[in-house]
Amino acid sequence: MLSDDELVDLIKVYNPRSDESLIRAAYAYGMAAHEGQLRSSGEPYFSHPVEVACLLAEQRLDDATIVTALLHDTIEDTGSTFRALEKRFGGDVAQLVDGVTKLTNLELSSVETEQAENFRKLLISMSKDLRVILVKLADRLHNMRTIKFLPHEKQVRKARETMDIYAPLAGRMGMQWMREELEDISFRVLNPDARQSIMRRFITLKKDTGDLIPRITEDIRKLLDDCGVEAQVMGREKKPYSIWRKMQEKGEVFGRLSDIYGFRIITGSVEDCYVALGAVHRRWAAVPGRFKDYISQPKSNGYRSIHTTVSGRSAKRVEIQIRTRQMHEVAETGVAAHWSYREGERFENPFAVDPVRWLAQLTERFEAADNPNDFLEHVKLEMFTDQVFCFTPKGEVIKLPRGATPIDFAYAIHTRIGDSCVGAKVDGQRVPLWTRLRNGQSVTIIRAEGQRPQASWEDMVVTGRAKAAIRRSLREEHRAGHIALGREIARVALERIGKKASDKALRTAANQMGLPDADELLARLGAAEVTGRDLVGTLYPELIDQSGRPGHAADAxxxxxxxxxxxxxxxxxxxxxxxxxxxxxxxxxxxxxxxxxxxxxxxxxxxxxxxxxxxxxxxxxxxxxxVPHLASIEATVANDAGVLGRICTLIGEQHANISDIVFTDRKPDFYRMVIDLEVRDMKHLHNVQTALEADSDISQVRRLRGASAEPVRHKV
Structure with missing residues (x-):
């Protein structure tokens, strides 16, 4: 554990004007407050706040954030109070410590909503003062570095939470180094065998080919010297989790996986970036489709860099990132660049973009979401995906996640435009609404008054904004029908146990479930979000048998x-x-x-x-x-040789049985078929659909239900 002198010296390196007395006072206060407390490792507990403060000092953060790190557990774990901190260290520090404490002490209604509610409150707190999340991320990083001292069950829970929430959050905020470390530690906990396997393969690869990194680094340095570009060149192996994720996504074994090495060229100017790019492409063959210019089209968190992949030494694919020194600082520290100091002064990096606007929009969009799990799903969609840039007819740029459709585009402009969308033109050509948009395309939305979102749209869109708007519209449109259906379900469920679905009973059940009124309960019953058994169990739990349904155990x-x-x-x-x-x-x-x-x-x-x-x-x-159950799916596939055989193979690999195949439409370039399957349950059917959707020659797979299950069939 660093002493207060060592911590002050660390801060003075980048901020000579730091308030030394404030840092020392916070150090002494925290040490006294945590006196006698131990961590799971047996170390003094105060060693944890000190390490968190060091992590933030390494990012050159201001005094208030460092002091918050030293005190972030005092309200939660000691006898200290908000008022005591405010009196001793000022309102700014007290508010920050209180914000971190509230994130840690979340009281939640159920296990299912815990992660979603946690994420919701994280974002709300972030919109108030971004430094709260900087402390929280550093706190989580140090806890993950020492996670081996926790019981295994708690390790798994913390690692999953980190992988799902904190790692992508760090990445979205531009702190890529932290994301990679959080992911790698979580990967070591959640799948240690896979991580060890990748590490062993790295060792084997080095034995077979030697260490390629210093040799390729030297090749790049010589290349830049020849064209007169002064630059720093760095090389590294990709992190085990990054490699594992690529193996899973591409379905390739380690030996066939490309670009497991990454190199960075740090130049002095934007002009030198493009000179270096030209030199690299003249020397090595560029891999088609693997070039991205984030200098001319920056990411929303301010990230700027040129990415290219080339076939380098020994025909190994390597990824090269080219950026200036200032761009590199933003890429390394992300949002922390807004609070960084250099030689005692706040350092203004011209490439840093404040992500508070993104966080505020995200919080506003989902703060009133009815279903917290929907909220979590939407936020993950927003955070995990790369972006494409499309244009309105007037030339305005619309940023969307990769895989977005014209419906996403319409909702990104305005909810009313999305709700009234009936068609779209991309680059002047009429296209289906499920078309995936690509960078640089111009999109025109065709609207019609009276049009309402269709239920099928929810499966087409990828943005949280579009999904939320579609669900909200469908909910409003079908609410009356859901309430009527829910009333009958409630009546039948309660009559089976000799009770009446009175207004008072429904109001009581709604209150017990935390719903605003009886109509909301009935609407959720009708929409299958709440079951009749849930209703009976809430009002008369003693009448629920061990199977979880009202009645007698013999029925189970x-x-x-x-x-x-x-x-x-x-x-x-x-x-x-x-x-x-x-x-x-x-x-x-x-x-x-x-x-x-x-x-x-x-x-x-x-x-x-x-x-x-x-x-x-x-x-x-x-x-x-x-036992097997019959389900029908419709697939739209390319009219190429071998596609039908591959479909049968994919279905067989999922241990599903094909009972019938009927072609419903045949065109020169594609055909549609209806496949009757025998599956075990919904999860089994979903696995089959996912396996088919992953094939590049299969453009669409959907389950046929209701009237759509009886298409006009033509035997071929």
């Missing part, structure tokens, strides 16, 4: 695929929706035919609302997945 016979049927009743899947395990189901008693089992979103149910007394609340048992 593990050998029966469906529970909820009466004595002598038999069930059969409805052909209109082909329900499979994993979907919520409703039974309809049909005279002479037993009980037809429908998925909750089956259109047929809407036509049977007046016959609700015949509705039966059903559920799948775990044994349901032991």
């Amino acid at each position: 016979d593990a050998e029966r695929p469906i529970v909820g049927l009466g004595d002598g009743q038999r069930a059969q899947p409805a052909p209109c929706c082909q329900p499979i395990p994993g979907e919520r189901i409703i039974g309809i008693a049909v005279k002479g035919q037993g009980v037809q089992v429908h998925a909750i979103d089956c259109p047929t149910l809407a036509a049977l609302e007046d016959d609700a007394e015949n509705w039966i609340d059903l559920a799948w048992t775990p044994s349901a997945a032991r």
Whole structure:
């Protein structure tokens, strides 16, 4: 653990005007407050705040942030208070410490919403003072560096949280070095065998080829000297997790994986960057499709650099990044560049872009989200994806995540434009709304008054903004129907246990579930977000048997695929929706035919609302997945040789059985087919669809439900 003298000396290197007395006072206060406390490693607890302060000092941050690091656990873990800190160190420091404390002490309603709520509050706190998250990230980094002293279960939980939230957050804020280290430590905890395997392969590669990094570095230096460019050249191996992720994404083994080496050229000017790029491309062959110019088109967090991949020495692909010194400082420190000091003065880097605007927009967009898990999904989509740049007809640039569609483009302009979208033109040509946009394309949105978002749009879009707007519109449009359907579900569920779905009972259940009113409860029942069993369990938990459904334990016979049927009743899947395990189901008693089992979103149910007394609340048992269930999918594929065989192979690899294939449309360049599959459950079907969607010759895969499950079929 560094002494206060050593910490002060570290800060004085970049900020000679630092308030030495304030740093020493915070050091003494924190040490006294944590006196007698130990970490899991057995070290004095105060060693942790000191290490966090050192991490922030290495990023040249201001005194208030360093002091916050030294005190960040005092309110949480000691007898200190906000008022005491405010009196001793001022309001700025007290507010920062309080912000970090609130992030740590989140009281959450359930395990399912914990991560989403944590992320929501992280972003809200960040929008108030960005230094809170700088301290939090440094706090998490040091905790991850010492994670081996925790019990294994806690290590896994912390590593997963870090991989899902803190690592991508650090990356989005431009602190790439921190992201890589957080990912690598988490990877070591979550998949130690895979990480060891990659490390062993690196050792083997060096034995076979020698250490290529110094040799390629020398090649680049000589090349730059010949063209008169003064630059610093650095080389490194990619991190194990980065390599593992590429192996998973590309489906390649380590030996065939390219660009596992990365090199940086740091020049003195933008002009020298392009001179260096030309020299590199003259010397080595550039890999097509692997060139990105983030100098002319910077990322939203201010990142600027030229990226290119070339076939270098020994035909090994290497990635080269070219940037100026100032660009490199922003690339290394990201948002911390806004608070950095140099020789006692705040250093203004012309390339630093304040990401507070992005954070504020993100927080505003999702702060009122109904479902915290939707919020987490949207934020992850915003944070993990690279961007493409498209143009409006007037030439305005619209930034979108990679894979975005014209619908995403429309919603990025304005919600009203997205809601009323009926078509799109890309570079003057009419295209389907599911088309994936590429850099530099010009997009024109075709609108129509009275148009409303379609349910299928949600599967087409990738941006959180578009998904939220579509779901909100669909929710408003279908709310009345959901409430009516939910009322019948509530009535049937409560009548089965001899109770009435009175207004008071519904209000009580809504209050217990933390919902604003009974209508919201009924709407969620109708939308399958809450089940009849949830309602009964909330009001009358003593009437719920061990299977989790109202009634008698005998109904939960593990050998029966469906529970909820009466004595002598038999069930059969409805052909209109082909329900499979994993979907919520409703039974309809049909005279002479037993009980037809429908998925909750089956259109047929809407036509049977007046016959609700015949509705039966059903559920799948775990044994349901032991037998095959029929599901139909439609695939749009390229009309090339070998595609059909590859589709059959992909389905077979997922251990699904093909019971029928029918071609519904054949064109010179593509054809559509309907494939009837036998699958175990929804997860099994999803795995099949994912495997097919990953194939480059398959442009679209969707499940056929309701009326769409009966296309006009042409045998070929």
